[in-house]
Every structure is written in C-alpha cells, then in structure tokens.
Amino acid sequence: MNFSDNDKIKLAGRIGWFAAIFSVAMSVLLIANFVQTKLNDPINNKTIPALVKRLSQNPADENLKGEIRAFDLMARKAYFTSHWQIRTGSYLLILGVLIAILSVRTISSITTKPGEIDQIEHVKGLDELMARKWIIYSGAGLLLLALVSGFLSTNMLNEYKTEESPVAKEEKAVITAIEPIQNPSTTSSEIAAKTFSRIENQKSKTVDSTKAKVAAEPPKQPVIAAVLAFPTLAELKTNYPFFRGAEGIGIAYQKNTLTEWNGNTGKNLVWKVKIPKPGFSSPIIWGNQLFVTGADAQARMVYCYDKNNGKLLWEAAADKIEGSTAGIPKVSTDTGLAAPTMATDGRAVFAIFATGDVIAFDLTGKRLWARNLGMPDNHYGHSSSLIIYKDKLLVQYDTNKAGKLIALSTKTGETAWETLRKSKISWSSPALINTGSRMEVILSTNPNVSSYNPETGKELWSVDCLSGEVGPSVGYADGMVFAANEYAKLVGIQLGATPAIAWESDEFLPEVSSPMAVKGLLYIATSYGVFACFDAKTGKKNWSQEYGDPFYASAVYADGKVYITDMSGKTHIVKATKDYQLLGTPELGEKAVCSPVFTDGKVYIRGMNQLFCFGSK
Numbered sequence: 001m002n003f004s005d006n007d008k009i010k011l012a013g014r015i016g017w018f019a020a021i022f023s024v025a026m027s028v029l030l031i032a033n034f035v036q037t038k039l040n041d042p043i044n045n046k047t048i049p050a051l052v053k054r055l056s057q058n059p060a061d062e063n064l065k066g067e068i069r070a071f072d073l074m075a076r077k078a079y080f081t082s083h084w085q086i087r088t089g090s091y092l093l094i095l096g097v098l099i100a101i102l103s104v105r106t107i108s109s110i111t112t113k114p115g116e117i118d119q120i121e122h123v124k125g126l127d128e129l130m131a132r133k134w135i136i137y138s139g140a141g142l143l144l145l146a147l148v149s150g151f152l153s154t155n156m157l158n159e160y161k162t163e164e165s166p167v168a169k170e171e172k173a174v175i176t177a178i179e180p181i182q183n184p185s186t187t188s189s190e191i192a193a194k195t196f197s198r199i200e201n202q203k204s205k206t207v208d209s210t211k212a213k214v215a216a217e218p219p220k221q222p223v224i225a226a227v228l229a230f231p232t233l234a235e236l237k238t239n240y241p242f243f244r245g246a247e248g249i250g251i252a253y254q255k256n257t258l259t260e261w262n263g264n265t266g267k268n269l270v271w272k273v274k275i276p277k278p279g280f281s282s283p284i285i286w287g288n289q290l291f292v293t294g295a296d297a298q299a300r301m302v303y304c305y306d307k308n309n310g311k312l313l314w315e316a317a318a319d320k321i322e323g324s325t326a327g328i329p330k331v332s333t334d335t336g337l338a339a340p341t342m343a344t345d346g347r348a349v350f351a352i353f354a355t356g357d358v359i360a361f362d363l364t365g366k367r368l369w370a371r372n373l374g375m376p377d378n379h380y381g382h383s384s385s386l387i388i389y390k391d392k393l394l395v396q397y398d399t400n401k402a403g404k405l406i407a408l409s410t411k412t413g414e415t416a417w418e419t420l421r422k423s424k425i426s427w428s429s430p431a432l433i434n435t436g437s438r439m440e441v442i443l444s445t446n447p448n449v450s451s452y453n454p455e456t457g458k459e460l461w462s463v464d465c466l467s468g469e470v471g472p473s474v475g476y477a478d479g480m481v482f483a484a485n486e487y488a489k490l491v492g493i494q495l496g497a498t499p500a501i502a503w504e505s506d507e508f509l510p511e512v513s514s515p516m517a518v519k520g521l522l523y524i525a526t527s528y529g530v531f532a533c534f535d536a537k538t539g540k541k542n543w544s545q546e547y548g549d550p551f552y553a554s555a556v557y558a559d560g561k562v563y564i565t566d567m568s569g570k571t572h573i574v575k576a577t578k579d580y581q582l583l584g585t586p587e588l589g590e591k592a593v594c595s596p597v598f599t600d601g602k603v604y605i606r607g608m609n610q611l612f613c614f615g616s617k
Contacts, residue, residue: 289363400419511526563603
C-alpha cells in the first residue's frame, strides 16, 4: 500500500501528538513521585524509631515486634518501588520526547520538498501550536524538570553518607536491616537491607564525649535492631545456633579452642550441671544463653542456661499444644523423646520432640507459638534436628508413612511450604549450604541425597546413592557433598549443572555420626570405633585409627583441629592435616553421644547425665 505525503504527515502528526501528551503526563507523574519519595523515604521515617522506643520499654512485646517488622518492610518496599518507577519513567520520558521530535522532523522533511509545499495540507492545529512559543518553553521546562527529578532520585541516598544529624544516626542505628544469611540472590527488601548496611558503615566517627561514654556502657536491654532483621552469617558463626554449627556441616569458627580437660579431676572444668530430664540433643548457643531440651513420659522441656556459669535462667514446657495427643510414641532407648537439636536465629528459639510437637519461645522464655505436625510414624523415634533459613524453620520429617520437608514461619508457626519427598524414613538432619551460586538445603535418606530451594521448597537435584536406615547427615566442602550410611556406601557428589557421584567407597561407614569435610579432607567415624580420614576430591584413604569405643557424635572442626567424641566420653582431637597427628584425648567423665559445641574459647559437651563447660582457667 502506497501512502501519499498527506497520509504520512497525518500519521506522523498523530504519533507526535501521542508522544507529546505521553511525555507531558509522564513528566507530571515523575515530578509528583519524586516529591513523594523525598517526603516519605524510610530512612527519614519517624514511625519506626517511635515504635522502637516503645519496644525498648517493653522488649518482650512480640506484637509490637511484628508491627515494627511489617512497617519496616512495607516502607522499604514502597521506597524502592518508587525509585524503580522514577528511573523507569525517566527512560520512558526520554523515549517519548525522542518520538515526538522524530515526528516533527518527519513532517518537516516532507513539507519542505521543492515544488510541493503548496500542494500539501497542513496538519490541523500543528502550525498554531508551534507558533505559540510559550507552550514550547513551558513544555521544555516541564520535561527538563522531570528528567532532573528522575536522575537525581537514583542518588538520593548519597546525602546520608556525608553529614548526618545525631537524630538521623540514632534512627538508622535502630532501623538498620541486616543482610540475610548466606543469600546470593537479591530481592527488593534485601537491596534495602544492604543499602542501609552500607549507610551505617559510612557513619561519621566524630561523636561528642557524652555519646562516647554512653556507647561504652553495656546495653541494659537486648539490641533492639536485631528484631528487624535476619541474622547475618557472621552472627551465626560467632554463635552456635544449629546442630553441627552455623551451616549444619560440622564447622565451628571459634579460635583458641581447648585441647585438655577432664570432667572427673576438674581439669579446665568451668562448670557442670545436671539437666533435669534426659535427652540426646546437643546444646546450641546465642550470646550468653545456652539452650537444650529434655523429655520423659511426663513432660517435654526446654532449658536455658547462662553459658558462663551454668545457672538455669528459665525452663518451659512444651504442653497444651493443639493437635498433640495425650499419649507418647514408642521410642528406642538410644533415641528417646528429645533427640533433635534445637535452633535459634537470635530472636527466638525453636524445639521439636518425638511427639511431633514444635514450639517457639523468645529469649526470655515466653511462648510465641506451638503446633503439632502429627505423631511421627518412627520405630526408633524422631531425631532430625532443626535449622533456620531467614524467616523459615526447616523441618525434615521423613517417617514410615511419607517423606516431607516442611518450612514453618518463625514468627507464627504457620506452614510456609511443604514438599513431599520420594524417600523412606530417615533420622538425618538438614544442612543449609551456600554452594556459590545459590542457597541449598540438602538432605540424606534412603535412597537419595536431595537438594531443595529453601525459599520455595522446590527440588533442585537428587542423586540415588544410599540404602538402609539412614542416620548420618551430609557433609560439604568446595563444591562437593558427602553422604554415607552403614551397610551402604560413602559417596562424594560433585555439584554442577548435573550433580553426580564423583567417587564412592565402602571401607569405613558410619551408622549415626555424620561426615565432616574441611581443607580437602573428609572425616568419617564409625559405630565400631574407627575414625578415618579421606581425600575429599578422590576418596583415597589418608589414614584410619581404631579407638575401640563406638562413635555416635559427629566430628566438628575448630581452629585447625578436628574433635570427635566417642560413647565413653573421650574426645579425640587430631590436627586437620593429611597425616595423622593426635593432639589429645581429654575425658568427660561419663558417657556421651552429643557433639561438642564451641564459643569464646570454651567447649560445651552434653553427657548422659550432665552438661559440661570446659575452658582455660
């Protein structure tokens, strides 16, 4: 179809008018959005500091904490969404102006052809509009103002990196959002968290003497900023929040760890206490608080001790839980009712028992929520420990009826997601691993080792490699996952686009103790008393030692040393090297199946009857 010049001019005119009207409308929206953002950004918001001030007067008010979290997240999302709209609108505005200019140029090029000017109709109203210079000047000014607003908005936070008022500093000290645990992905709320963190790092170091004195004084209340965010990986590593450490793989990040103690003679013994009820859960630690569970036919209990002196700070019962049955399941003597280790994010503590009861307390012992997941069909008793990813409590719930991975909201206990697993019953625990490109929660069971997205529960990969009644959890190091089970095999799984078995061995296999990998070395402890070291990449055995007493506890690496406690209560400490170097064999003084826990130069071990703390005197 051929278009006449008049048709072309009319089409270009319509496009030009549309582009001009679009540009004017976009300009108005950009300016309004810019002004709104300047007036209501979360950094200058007065509501959160006011709420936090109320919380400082009543730190146990969980409803107020929830209100702060919700308002903070809402404000940050609105703020960054607005900035995205401004930046995107700026580019759309530029595009609209360019289209309008091109339309005018097109009309001009057609109407100025020699000999044809008088033959072409003028576009209705175009000449009149162009003749009104004030309209052109006003439109140009509006466009310029909108563009300046749009591009200035991308640097609005820079002003907080220079001069700040004392009030602004105090507010940001309160509302600083902390980067979520080990998360390589980036969401809008996480961008906000990182932005606030960078702002906080740029604070002026000049403070008056009064504030310096106040800052030097120890806080009388828990740090309020903590209620607004997830713990950082650094926080998790400083504490000991889960079974087998910050990632659930047997790595402790403490230095100057002890190599000599004796529970009988009192050598390096700081304190010991008898836990009122029995259990096989290992201790977890946050700050100065140590948590552990105990249970019998009469009650299921959570205990909180002062880690420095062993004083019982509080105890709380897991009772009166909706859906929980009056009876208790049949369990074996070496599993019991309180085998799973607790978990904490530094804001609350969480416990699960063989009854299927899950319960949450704040750090003062106030119950936050409780629910029953259903009595587990488990012929030994449930023993999978808990772990936390951001605001999700992850529960491996593999029973005779079905295999499940469940994520519960840490705030409410409601199910965030639930994934059915193609697996049989197991007693292993989840490991939460940053594999370099993403976070993965990795589980071992019969017959597979499987990985899931902790945010959604979606299965990422699965490798069939195990059999039997799987008790050990996985190990991980340098892009490889390690899994093993007695009467099955030991495998090294190389991660990648398609994870696959890199090597396997059947010489030494654990029944309960989990593999632990570090510095290119893999450690295995067996129920028949052998402790062995392998090359993690190839599976070649470096050495093996037969100690005689069986191992149920899992090995833990700390400060260049590997600690493994046998059932007699002896901890065998070897140097983390290719060659066997025994550094010590300290004794607890009673039998033990729990893994050692480390913080602040001290080691904590739960025995069959007592909880011990050892440290240099």
